[in-house]
């Protein structure tokens with residue numbers, strides 16, 4: 690696993706027929722590379738939450754993924770409304786998801802905290818009316 | 832310890848997606864929750880996940896958490912789109928007549944010894 694794997698994905702807004710496909714694809718790549726199953730699981734949970742947030746809250750966006758022998762770095766960015774109070778949004782249970790989204794099972798307000806728990810480094814940059822960029826790093830070895 | 836196949840027969844569950852090799856997988860737990868991010872955080876590998884949602888996101892969460900199978904209670908109708916996606920992602924999908932609570936109880940009783 691010496692070479693670097695780079696992937697880019699488009700994340701369309703509000704399209705639940707393909708929401709999660711980028712995460713699913715990255716999960717497959719990591720498994721094929723022989724990354725430990727618990728690391729694969731943590732990575733794909735963190736990425737899925739960020740991907741779904743871009744779909745639901747961010748008007749869609751894009752994902753950029755880089756994998757080297759030690760780690761995976763995932764950048765998910767959107768040009769959506771941004772997050773006004775990030776500290777508040779990080780709290781479990783806080784959600785602004787509308788009813789139509791809640792009916793599908795989203796809106797527990799646990800996505801950001803799942804990202805935090807499952808990544809080694811989580812960095813979120815957000816500005817109102819400009820968008821949100823979520824950076825997730827997971828190391829393969831402790 | 833029991834396989835998905837054995838469990839389905841014992842409880843009279845309907846197998847919606849037939850993935851033969853996956854039906855031999857051992858069931859090690861049961862978890863029920865309809866909030867996807869919550870389920871995502873709490874489902875353990877090998878769990879039967881009981882949820883009333885029948886949308887594509889359920890298949891994604893099941894696949895990412897590597898649960899043993901998804902069980903839809905109360906004979907809730909499963910959309911064709913969901914069944915097709917489950918087959919594609921190799922997620923075993925089951926359907927049962929009883930409520931989530933009753934199914935949890937029965938599965939728990941069967942697998943605990």
Ligand SMILES: Nc1ncnc2c1ncn2[C@@H]1O[C@H](COP(=O)(O)OP(=O)(O)OP(=O)(O)O)[C@@H](O)[C@H]1O
Pocket residue numbers: 738742743746747767769770771772778779783784785786794795796797798799800801802821867868869
């Ligand atoms: N990319 C984003 N753009 C704009 N707002 C966002 C974005 N991501 C998160 N938020 C805001 O932060 C809140 C909390 O996000 P979080 O993922 O924790 O919960 P949720 O998406 O509402 O529900 P869940 O993830 O549990 O289904 C959201 O309800 C939304 O207000």
Ligand SMILES: [Mg+2]
Pocket residue numbers: 738741742796799800801868
């Ligand atoms: Mg979310």
